[in-house]
Amino acid sequence: MSGPDTSSPFVGETFEGAQELGSRHDTAPDELEREVGSVLRLPESRGVDSGDIDVERPDDETMIINMGPQHPSTHGVLRLMMELDGETVLRTKPIIGYLHTGMEKTAEELTYQQGSTNVTRMDYLSPLNNELVFSLATEKLLGIELPPRAVWIRMLLSELQRMSSHLMWLATNGMDVGSTTMMIFGFRERELVLGFFEKTTGLRMNHNFIRPGGTAADLPDGWEDDVEVILDNVTSRLSDYDALLTGQPIFHERMEGVGALSADEALALSATGPILRSTGVAWDLRRTMPYLAYDDVDFDVIIGTYGDNFDRYAIRINEIRESVRILWQVLDKMPPGDYRVQDKKVTPPPRARIDESMEALIHHFKIFTEGFKVPEGEVYVAIESPRGELGCYLVSDGSSKPFRMHIRAPSFVNLQSLPVMMHGGLVADAVATISSVDPVMGEVDR
Amino acid sequence: MTAETAPFELSIPAVPRSTSEDGHDLLFPDRDRYHDVVARHREAGFEMLAGLTAVDYLGHPGRQLPEGVKPERFELVVMLLSLAHVRRVRIRVQVPEEGAEVASLWDLYRGAEAMEREAYDMYGITFTGHPDLTRILMPEDWEGHPLRKDFGVGRVPVQFKHAPGPR
Numbered sequence: 001m002s003g004p005d006t007s008s009p010f011v012g013e014t015f016e017g018a019q020e021l022g023s024r025h026d027t028a029p030d031e032l033e034r035e036v037g038s039v040l041r042l043p044e045s046r047g048v049d050s051g052d053i054d055v056e057r058p059d060d061e062t063m064i065i066n067m068g069p070q071h072p073s074t075h076g077v078l079r080l081m082m083e084l085d086g087e088t089v090l091r092t093k094p095i096i097g098y099l100h101t102g103m104e105k106t107a108e109e110l111t112y113q114q115g116s117t118n119v120t121r122m123d124y125l126s127p128l129n130n131e132l133v134f135s136l137a138t139e140k141l142l143g144i145e146l147p148p149r150a151v152w153i154r155m156l157l158s159e160l161q162r163m164s165s166h167l168m169w170l171a172t173n174g175m176d177v178g179s180t181t182m183m184i185f186g187f188r189e190r191e192l193v194l195g196f197f198e199k200t201t202g203l204r205m206n207h208n209f210i211r212p213g214g215t216a217a218d219l220p221d222g223w224e225d226d227v228e229v230i231l232d233n234v235t236s237r238l239s240d241y242d243a244l245l246t247g248q249p250i251f252h253e254r255m256e257g258v259g260a261l262s263a264d265e266a267l268a269l270s271a272t273g274p275i276l277r278s279t280g281v282a283w284d285l286r287r288t289m290p291y292l293a294y295d296d297v298d299f300d301v302i303i304g305t306y307g308d309n310f311d312r313y314a315i316r317i318n319e320i321r322e323s324v325r326i327l328w329q330v331l332d333k334m335p336p337g338d339y340r341v342q343d344k345k346v347t348p349p350p351r352a353r354i355d356e357s358m359e360a361l362i363h364h365f366k367i368f369t370e371g372f373k374v375p376e377g378e379v380y381v382a383i384e385s386p387r388g389e390l391g392c393y394l395v396s397d398g399s400s401k402p403f404r405m406h407i408r409a410p411s412f413v414n415l416q417s418l419p420v421m422m423h424g425g426l427v428a429d430a431v432a433t434i435s436s437v438d439p440v441m442g443e444v445d446r
Numbered sequence: 447m448t449a450e451t452a453p454f455e456l457s458i459p460a461v462p463r464s465t466s467e468d469g470h471d472l473l474f475p476d477r478d479r480y481h482d483v484v485a486r487h488r489e490a491g492f493e494m495l496a497g498l499t500a501v502d503y504l505g506h507p508g509r510q511l512p513e514g515v516k517p518e519r520f521e522l523v524v525m526l527l528s529l530a531h532v533r534r535v536r537i538r539v540q541v542p543e544e545g546a547e548v549a550s551l552w553d554l555y556r557g558a559e560a561m562e563r564e565a566y567d568m569y570g571i572t573f574t575g576h577p578d579l580t581r582i583l584m585p586e587d588w589e590g591h592p593l594r595k596d597f598g599v600g601r602v603p604v605q606f607k608h609a610p611g612p613r
Binding site: 096097100102104105109140267268269270271272281283288289376377378379380381382389391393395397403404406408412413415416445446 | 468470493494495496497499501502506509510523525529532534536555556557558559560561564568581582583584585592593597599
């Protein structure tokens with residue numbers, strides 16, 4: 001209803017509006033369309049006409065319940081308002097913002113040098129991809145060419161990250177459908193990858209390792225052996241997952257035909273990543289708009305057919321296999337050379353040089369106090385993160401801090417397809433469907 | 447690929463254009479033609495709205511714009527993606543500070559829903575025709591639009607041990 005009538009002096013300050021729902025007859029048609037069609041979002045393919053709305057139906061036959069933000073299965077602080085008709089979910093509205101920390105505003109206060117520490121905290125399950133997209137955007141503005149080893153190190157890390165992210169997803173998805181064994185398995189294998197990251201970057205998460213101009217350091221000695229151990233382990237254990245889940249009848253019952261989405265709906269809702277591919281659209285930025293050196297490696301783009309939860313599961317487990325395939329090629333092809341660009345204005349000098357060279361000292365001082373200046377311009381760079389198109393829109397005004405940095409977060413956009421997937425399903429399947437979208441709330445809210 | 451992409455460029459005359467540093471096409475329609483230009487792109491095979499955001503150019507007015515485009519305080523940036531033609535187009539619309547109103551793309555791309563709400567929340571640009579233009583990231587009762595350049599950055603005073611209290 002329309003709030004308190006403030007023009008009247010007799011209305012007390014505690015007036016909260018009428019407490020009963022009015023009849024649908026009283027609402028103007030376009031307002032009613034807004035209310036039932038989009039405020040609680042209805043699938044586009046079943047888009048409402050104002051003529052189709054049943055004005056006779058009282059609004060109290062269905063129930064609106066709230067799920068989250070503290071619900072353990074919502075993968076963080078996602079809150080869903082669901083309209084239920086008995087056990088069936090009719091309309092859903094995701095409510096986000098509980099983890100909003102203004103990282104895009106923070107980015108305007110940090111230099112390009114410091115920027116990767118900020119973006120790495122957005123998608124905390126694949127931090128290296130965030131650093132990668134920010135660094136690629138900065139480098140495009142700077143117009144610098146990376147040495148080949150830096151490119152291949154980035155590819156190595158990016159694919160390992162995709163593996164660990166999908167393993168984490170398998171773990172949490174397993175838990176959401178009731179398989180705690182899968183949860184333990186997924187975390188166990190992810191630990192192998194995180195151990196390698198710790199050895200390489202010093203941290204298990206939020207690495208700040210991929211920076212504008214290359215990477216922070218070279219790979220540690222014996223990295224080939226470590227990666228081989230990871231790949232061998234993951235390959236053999238993927239067949240364990242197949243035995244545990246892929247062929248299992250209970251798992252099929254929970255996943256098949258649940259949360260289906262059509263290709264048209266996915267495109268209209270701007271869904272990318274495994275959600276779009278599960279509907280049969282072969283769109284993977286690594287293949288269609290290659291960045292780094294994805295031209296030079298062989299891999300398949302995995303697509304589904306039905307766009308349901310099982311397809312999204314199958315895509316993710318097979319993408320781990322494709323990542324393994326890419327990583328074997330990276331092991332073969334890793335070129336020698338520099339791991340960062342030797343541009344004195346961008347890259348800090350090695351520690352030893354500072355003692356003997358005045359210029360090195362000056363460059364070091366300038367880079368760490370004021371940062372490097374980036375030419376004016378604006379770019380949009382997109383990469384394929386484990387969740388979809390991760391884009392960075394960067395505007396520079398010629399200073400050493402971004403004038404504007406926008407991250408096009410795949411989880412944020414993919415979350416819009418959730419109401420469509422959940423429509424007409426059971427509330428018991430809602431948890432599995434939320435999980436199959438794979439939202440990372442740090443990235444949704446930024 | 448050039449043969450496929452030629453028709454888009456022919457179909458939208460009289461819109462200032464250029465190419466950005468990243469090689470994407472840039473289009474600078476004015477606010478009245480913006481919705482129409484996006485609609486034409488959608489017909490020409492741009493199936494997806496890849497992104498929508500805004501920039502507040504307060505304090506940085508001298509940016510590069512093609513001739514005939516008057517810089518305004520806000521700029522709406524729309525990234526369109528064509529899967530069929532493997533191509534990106536970026537549409538930049540100048541939005542003045544007074545009456546910052548733009549037509550919503552919701553009727554063309556349902557995916558614009560959350561993105562336009564974010565732009566509204568962060569910059570206060572209103573989108574006419576949007577079904578539910580409410581704050582998305584900030585609390586409902588928040589005052590101001592935090593990504594505007596004149597919105598201050600908050601600071602939390604550091605607590606020191608044994609510091610003199612307020613009284």
